Amino acid sequence: MRKWTKWTTGLVFVAAFAVIVYVLVANLAGEENEPTAAVATTLTLTDFATKLPRTVDFAEMPTVLQVFTSWCPYCNEDAPKLVELQKKYEDQIHVIGINLYPRDTEEDLAAYLAKHDITYPVLLDEDGSLYEKLGKTGFPALFFMDAKGEVASSRIGSIDKRDMEEFLQLAPLLR
CATH class of the missing domain: 1.20.5 (Single alpha-helices involved in coiled-coils or other helix-helix interfaces)
Structure with missing residues (x-):
């Protein structure tokens, strides 16, 4: 026995x-994933900073969505890279953070944003529905969205700056 x-x-x-x-x-x-179905031409979620609904219009400008949590070590590793990307291409792309809010606390998220000096909008996926639409792929997850709200390219897991740039060029998101 x-x-x-x-x-x-x-x-x-x-x-x-x-x-x-x-x-x-x-x-x-x-891991690179195949693009998923369109999200929509616009996306409206609660803005963490203002606590008000914020709408992202994908037709206005190509958009990079990053799905993250504050406690994810790979999300913390990628945050400074995404901040640099946003500063470099601020006139050419939207960078939007999508926090899986049910998996975070308000205090932890605020500390994460301050630690990484994140100035781009962070929206709250309060019920996980956007994460589900995007395939519940893991995090960090980068989704490069075209003007129709379709995923032009995606990357799951940590990514280096050079690969971020290549994804932008391949998507093609830059104007």
Whole structure:
């Protein structure tokens, strides 16, 4: 009986370890996903700063959406890169943060924004419906949206600055 218990316990630990390694490798490598269906030509969510509804019009300017949480280590790693991207292309693209608010607290989100000096709009996906529309792919997740509200390109997991630039060029989002 003890031998059976040891084997079962060992098998459970090996399986759990394999899942953890897979998730870490997928996040570190960053997985490219096929674009999902259109979100809509506009998107309206609550703006964290003003607590009022804010509408993003995808036809106005190409848009980069970043789905994130404040406690995600890869989101924290990518935040400064996205801030730089927003500053470099502020006249050519919208950069919008989409916080998975049910998974965060107001205090943690405010601290995250201050820590990374985030000045682009951060909208709250309060019920997770946008995240679900985008395929519940993981985070951080970058979605490069075209004027029709369709995902032109996406990237799941951490991404370096050079790859962010390449995605913008390939999408093609820059005017």
